[in-house]
Amino acid sequence: MLKIALSDLYFHPLPKAHRFPMEKYALLPRQLVHEGTVENANFFVPSILTEEQILAVHTPEYFDKLKSLSLTKKEERRTGFPLSKRLIEREINIAAGTVQCADYAMAHGVAMNIAGGTHHAYADRGEGFCLLNDQAIASKYLLDTGSCQQVLIVDLDVHQGNGTAKIFLNESRVFTFSMHGERNYPMHKEQSDLDVGLADNCEDQFYLSTLEVNLNNIIDSIKPDFMFYQSGVDVLATDKLGRLGLSMEGCKDRDRMVLETAYEHNIPIVASMGGGYSEHIKHIIEAHANTFRLAQEIFF
Numbered sequence: 001m002l003k004i005a006l007s008d009l010y011f012h013p014l015p016k017a018h019r020f021p022m023e024k025y026a027l028l029p030r031q032l033v034h035e036g037t038v039e040n041a042n043f044f045v046p047s048i049l050t051e052e053q054i055l056a057v058h059t060p061e062y063f064d065k066l067k068s069l070s071l072t073k074k075e076e077r078r079t080g081f082p083l084s085k086r087l088i089e090r091e092i093n094i095a096a097g098t099v100q101c102a103d104y105a106m107a108h109g110v111a112m113n114i115a116g117g118t119h120h121a122y123a124d125r126g127e128g129f130c131l132l133n134d135q136a137i138a139s140k141y142l143l144d145t146g147s148c149q150q151v152l153i154v155d156l157d158v159h160q161g162n163g164t165a166k167i168f169l170n171e172s173r174v175f176t177f178s179m180h181g182e183r184n185y186p187m188h189k190e191q192s193d194l195d196v197g198l199a200d201n202c203e204d205q206f207y208l209s210t211l212e213v214n215l216n217n218i219i220d221s222i223k224p225d226f227m228f229y230q231s232g233v234d235v236l237a238t239d240k241l242g243r244l245g246l247s248m249e250g251c252k253d254r255d256r257m258v259l260e261t262a263y264e265h266n267i268p269i270v271a272s273m274g275g276g277y278s279e280h281i282k283h284i285i286e287a288h289a290n291t292f293r294l295a296q297e298i299f300f
Helices: 020-034 051-055 060-067 073-079 085-108 134-144 162-167 204-222 248-264 281-299
Strands: 003-005 110-113 151-155 174-181 194-198 226-230 269-272
Touching: 003 085, 020 281, 051 060, 051 085, 051 134, 060 085, 085 110, 085 134, 085 226, 085 269, 110 248, 110 281, 134 151, 134 162, 134 226, 134 269, 151 204, 162 174, 174 204, 194 204, 204 248, 226 248, 248 269, 248 281
Parallel strands: 003 110, 110 269, 151 174, 151 226, 174 194, 226 269
Antiparallel strands: none
């Protein structure tokens, strides 16, 4: 059964005018159930994440600042969120969802998080609407428990996974692959194990052929025994922040390529949603829903 973490429902820390992208976290599970892709039984509410699991990635000083709500104004602005107890609970809950998804994926081949992909969070700071790095925490959890030996993080959000890259810069057991808009945020890129920067308005054919070559080379080279997938849909041509040119079908083909690669090589995979900022929310929901539909189709 496809297991899906409900990690981020009904949380709106932003002013009303800026809430629109956050609505997807509530709308997507409803859409998936309504259309019959999954049932309510597919969803789970994450269990509690331990402080030890968080501190395996994030510094004690930074986590203490989050718990005590004592970020400076500059640090708070960098995150993009007004700081609150509810916000910190949300971030911990999202990371807990990805950790629990990792266990489900080990058992069933795949699991999904309705949220997550918080790849701009560094060990010692947050930025870009990311405070705790869910895929980094889950990667360390798998390595520390001996569940796997080589993790591959495939980050296909339009923005480089800078926090993830920095966290694992000197960790050979985690290979970070980020394919992103070269001229998009963050302007200062960190060094992933493999970075592929794309020109503005990059369209389906070039994007997919580039992904195929690089993904196959990585799999052949490092032979991962677990994959995390940051499946942001801000690569769409309709996205207000993305600057790339993928069609809805191209974005779906991207997801199919990643998920089928994991399935064909018998590599457990966890997908976290990542970004999506198209003008019409129906485009965001449809693109994200495709990822979940494909996981159901390919693995079950």
